Structures are given as structure tokens and as C-alpha cells.
Amino acid sequence: MHPILHGKRLIAFDLDGTLIDSVPDLAAALKRTLGELELAVPDEHQVREWVGNGAPVLVERALTWAAGQPPKAHLQARAFEGFMQHYGAAPNALTRLYPKVKNALEALHQAGFTLVLITNKPERFIAPILEHFGLKDWFALCLGGDTLAEKKPSPMPLLHAADRFGFAPHECLMVGDSRHDIGAGKAAGFATLALPYGYNHGDPIELSQPDVLLPTLGELYEAASA
Ligand SMILES: O=C(O)COP(=O)(O)O
Ligand SMILES: [Mg+2]
Structure with missing residues (x-):
């Protein structure tokens, strides 16, 4: 032993x-979320470095990267809702x-x-x-x-x-x-x-x-x- x-x-x-x-599915959900908000879309490699502090912080890191500044509360809330929906719909696909x-x-x-x-x-x-x-x-x-x-x-x-x-x-x-x-x-x-x-x-x-x-x-x- x-x-x-x-x-x-x-x-x-x-x-x-x-x-x-799990990063491939986390990245897919983030990509859909940011795409719907007409923001830049990260690749999987970038998402890999953002995982670790839970979903709200993951979304916040992605929005900060896409917009070049920390998100306002209403954008964070909208993106978080979108991410939870997209990830929840397919957490095991990839x-x-x-x-x-x-x-x-x-x-x-x-x-x-x-x-x-x-x-x-x-x-x-x-x-x-x-x-x-x-x-x-x-x-x-x-x-x-x-x-x-x-x-x-x-x-x-x-x-x-x-x-x-x-x-x-x-x-x-x-x-x-x-x-x-x-x-x-x-x-x-x-x-x-x-x-x-x-x-x-x-x-x-x-x-x-x-x-x-x-x-x-x-x-x-x-x-x-x-
Ligand atoms: O959701 C995360 O940010 C990380 O989850 P974990 O604690 O299972 O690594
Ligand atoms: Mg971990």
C-alpha cells in the first residue's frame, strides 16, 4: 500500500x-454563450487556464478576456445564465x-x-x-x-x-x-x-x-x- x-x-x-x-464541454458552452452576446469566442486552450474557481468565476474570466475589462453586473448575470443553460444541456458530450x-x-x-x-x-x-x-x-x-x-x-x-x-x-x-x-x-x-x-x-x-x-x-x- x-x-x-x-x-x-x-x-x-x-x-x-x-x-x-471536462474542458471540451465547458469551452463549448462558453463559446455559445459569448457568441450569443456577440463577443469574441475563446479556444479550448484558453478555457483550460480559467477553470478552477467555479462557474461564476469561469464566466467572469471569459467576459474579461473578451471585452478587455471586468464585466458589469448585468452582463455577468446574462452570461452566467446562458452558460448554465448551455452546459447543463450537454455536460457529457465531449x-x-x-x-x-x-x-x-x-x-x-x-x-x-x-x-x-x-x-x-x-x-x-x-x-x-x-x-x-x-x-x-x-x-x-x-x-x-x-x-x-x-x-x-x-x-x-x-x-x-x-x-x-x-x-x-x-x-x-x-x-x-x-x-x-x-x-x-x-x-x-x-x-x-x-x-x-x-x-x-x-x-x-x-x-x-x-x-x-x-x-x-x-x-x-x-x-x-x-
Ligand atoms: O468548476 C471548477 O471551476 C473546477 O471544478 P473542480 O473543483 O472539480 O476542479
Ligand atoms: Mg480540478
Whole structure:
């Protein structure tokens, strides 16, 4: 077993950039939204660097890029509504699971870990995506960016999850792709595990100094079944 799993009872997973490559669908929804507002349309590569702080900030970053200045409240509200509608209509059209995700979740669940999902994505999108990929049953709890008063990098959702199942922070591990996951994990007193293939605003995740960096979830899966 990988040393990071020793003494752990709960594993909290990030969603976007950790379990799923969701940027193609996020970018498609943003493109439609900005196109309808007759603004410049970003490419997928640009959108990849904007993901991580939830949907309102994603929309705000896109509008700021398109108009060269932060959006006024009414434009932000209109664009946010459009984005939520377009993304909600097709959250799984182009989204793909990263390698070994299913095997890892299954193995960790069978090894007795409590698995929870803590994403900054709006809560309403979580179930349709997890159901589409057949992942929903592995998670004992799912928290979105708008479920509680604070989202990652706040430790609040992580501490909420630990408390719900009666585990101390040192019995918990946060697994994610961005500085917000590692920051929230450290602030909560969780151990932290980073994956390098997701979205971290263009920076290497090593800069956040996670306890462990693994190339894919396959290594955690092998650790769980070993
Ligand atoms: O919606 C976002 O901005 C990022 O979502 P995540 O927390 O699952 O990476
Ligand atoms: Mg992420």
C-alpha cells in the first residue's frame, strides 16, 4: 500500500481535471454563450487556464478576456445564465474520464475507504456527470461549489465531509489537480495528493507542494489493491 494511504479512512476527490477532462464541454458552452452576446469566442486552450474557481468565476474570466475589462453586473448575470443553460444541456458530450479512474475508485471503495467528491463545479451538474460515467455509487457524499457558504481553497467543504463521517483531518486525503485542492487540503489538515494532468491555471502543480504527486490514479489503484 502506498504510504499516503496509511491510517487514512476518507479520500476526497476533486472532479474537473482529476476524474474527468471536462474542458471540451465547458469551452463549448462558453463559446455559445459569448457568441450569443456577440463577443469574441475563446479556444479550448484558453478555457483550460480559467477553470478552477467555479462557474461564476469561469464566466467572469471569459467576459474579461473578451471585452478587455471586468464585466458589469448585468452582463455577468446574462452570461452566467446562458452558460448554465448551455452546459447543463450537454455536460457529457465531449467530456472523457481520465485513465484508470473507474478502477481506482472501485478498488479504493472495496478496500474500505469512504470516498467523497468535493468540486467547485455547481452542485446541479454533479449527478448527471457521475451517472453518465457510472461513478455515482462509489461516493458517500458529493459537495459542489455552491453547496456550502465557501468553496475550495477554503477548507470548509473538506472539514464538513470529515465531520459528517466522524473522521479526524489526519485520517483524510485530498486528491486533486489544482492549487485550490492542495491549498484546501493543507488548510483542513488533510494529507494531499496531486495529479499533474489537469487544470492549474497553466502552472505546474508541484508549486503547491503536495505531499505526493502521482502520474495517474492508476498508481493509487495499484496501491489499494496491493
Ligand atoms: O468548476 C471548477 O471551476 C473546477 O471544478 P473542480 O473543483 O472539480 O476542479
Ligand atoms: Mg480540478
